[in-house]
Amino acid sequence: MASLIALAQYKSQRAALIAEDRSHRREFRRTNLRSEQEIEADSIVRRIRAAEAETIWKEDHSSIPHPFPGMEFLTGKAIIMKTKLFEILSKMPKGALLHAHLDATVNAEFLLQLAMEQPAIHVRLNEALTPANLSTNLPQFRPLPEAEFSSLSSLTDVSYPLGSWVPLKAARASFAPEFGGPEGFDKWVIGSMTINPSEAYGTHNTVAKIWQKFTSTFITSTGLIRFEPIYSEYIRQFFRSSIDDGILYVEPRINFFPKFMVGADGQDNIPHREWLVMFDRVLKEVKGEMAQQGRGFIGARIIYTTLRFITPEELEWYIEDCMALKKEFPHLIAGFDLVGDENALRPLIDYAEPLLHFREKQKEAGVDIPFIFHAGETLGDGTEADINLYDAILLGTKRIGHGFSLVKHPKLIKTCREKGIAVEVCPISNEILRLTSSMLMHPLPVLLNNGVPVALCSDDPSVFGNMGLTYDYFQVLAASEVNGLSTLGTLARDSIEFSTLNAEEKKEAIVVFERQWNEYIEHIINHWK
Known part of the structure; x- marks a missing residue:
């Protein structure tokens, strides 16, 4: 009898210790607010996850010798899509998408289809294509003025003059049979804008190597995206595909480094202001379309970005440009960021002077453009990329992009928790860019257990194949026994709470989200019990 009492006391102490350890988790704080229906739905999802961990993830899968929940995404994606958990x-409802680079948000196949409709789009090669260099000899795209349209018809003919432009349709139609013909052309182009498993886990299996491949995808796609006739439809597809995945609101980062876009006439003559005019027009059209369909869509705002290789002196021009756009489009400009490989490019400290000046100029101009910095997207400890976290926080960043190395800094973790600095965590991006080998090794649980606000994000979905947010939510749920449906609901709510929407807009968005969430809970109970 005494031993039973002692065991009961021990189990009580054990449960109390676990509860105390998890008490900082944000979903723990709303445990008492969960309905009986949400608790039931959570248990259903946990049961399905456990069953699939013992079945589908332990089955034999051709070419996948070591399947497990939370495994490397590009290899495991085929299994993920077969699961009930993914279907659920x-x-x-995903709330908001707070970290995605616009130039990598639309499916590469869709982008190529848009390009095929434009006679102005031409393609060229500077090196002869061979079977051996097919994956590394990348196409270059450019819209040309009508007077410069080319009469050449093939990239792969032995008579092709290297460096010469060929109309896109002609290049596709004449693509040599040894390279797969027109279908091989599509595969080649799409491969140049995406990362495949062998590249991520084989040929580019270090951070430095994979960033080279990653950067090359943008070099290829920019010639297609930054063309006035394509740009509007590209934005439209981004909105629609986000909405289809249950996303209510988006804050894409747009790279304003190039000062002009190519116009319909083939000239570099579309300034930044016109980019926002197009964005605003498409946004209004899509919101009207969704309203007619009775589908919730709160809208979109833009995080203005430029690249970390510019000089501090050059940054001054972009600061002025950002402020001018904010004054004219106050409803669109959400924040400011500097982007690029933190391990290789300039650290934030290099820009401290102009950024501090930027804050003062905002006060003088009566505008508010919060910093939303990438920081800590690195394996380093004490490196410049890691130290970016300190500068981001001291400069007053509203959120932190990636923050992968944040878990190495207890003081910064506490600061983020207490000041409400949310971390835009991009699980699949971090894994493919070789910061972690799987979700089981990702530092996200450290952030969650320390009560740091987190918004799950996709980063560059067209490159990684994680369109929308479902895949990232799947990886986070499948790889943890602690995370449950309530965890995901809290992450989705926090994505709205820590957006740049004003208080009234957030209130409206939360109302829509809660309605969608309750309907979702009912769906799980009715269809998966």
Whole structure:
């Protein structure tokens, strides 16, 4: 009898210790607010996750010798899409997408289809294509003025003059049979704008190597995206595909480094202001379309970005440009960031003077453009990329992009928790860019257990193949026994709470989200019990 009492006391102490350890988790704080229906739905999802961990993830899969929940995404994606868990999460309301680079948000196949409709788009090669260099000899795209349209018809003919432009349709139609013909052309072009498993886990298996491949995808796609006739439809597809995945609101980062876009006439003559005019027009059209369909869509705002290789002196021009756009489009400009490989490019400290000046100029101009900095997207400890976290926080960043190395800094973790600095965590991006080998090794649980606000994000979905947010939510749920449906709901709510929407807009968005969430809970109970 005494031993039973002692065991009961021990179990009580054990449960109390676990509860205390998890007490900082943000979903723990709303435990008492969960409905009986949400608790039931959570248990259903946990049961399905456990069953699939013992079945589908332990089955033999051709070419996948070591499947497990949370495994490397590009290899495991085929299994993920067969699971009930993925089907359930695909219908989940996701709240807001707070970290995605616009130039990598639309499916590469869709982008190529848009390009094929434009006679102005031409393609060229500077090196002869061979079977051996097919994956590394990348196409270059450019819209040309009508007077410069080319009469050449093939990239792969032995008579092709290297460096010469060929109309896109002609290049596709004449692509040599040894390279796969027109279908091989599509595969080649799409491969140049995406990362495949062998590249991520084989040929480019270090951070430095994979960033080279990653950067090359943008070099290829920019010639297609930054063309006035394509740009509007590209934005439209980004909105629609986000909405289809249950996303209510988006804050894409747009790279304003090039000062002009190519116009319909083939000239570099579309300034930044016109980019926002196009964005605003498409946004209004899509919101009207969604309203007619009775589908919730709160809208979109833009995080203005430029690249970390510019000089501090050059940054001054972009600061002035950002402020001018904010004054004219106050409803669109959400924040400011500097982007690029933190391990290789300039650290934030190099820009401290102009950024501090930027804050003062905002006060003088009566505008508010919060910093939303990438920081800590690195394996380093004490490196410049790691130290970016300190500068981001001291400069007053509203959120932190990636923050992968944040878990190495207890003081910064506490600061983020207490000041409400949310971390835009991009699980699949971090794994493919070789910061972690799987979700089981990702530092996200450290952030969650320390009560740091987190918004799950996709980063560059067209490059990684994680379109929308369902895949990222799946990886986070499948790889943890602690995370449950309530965890995901809290992450989705926090994505709205820590957006740049004003208080009234957030209130409206939360109302829409809560309605969608309750409907989702009912769906799980009715269809998966």
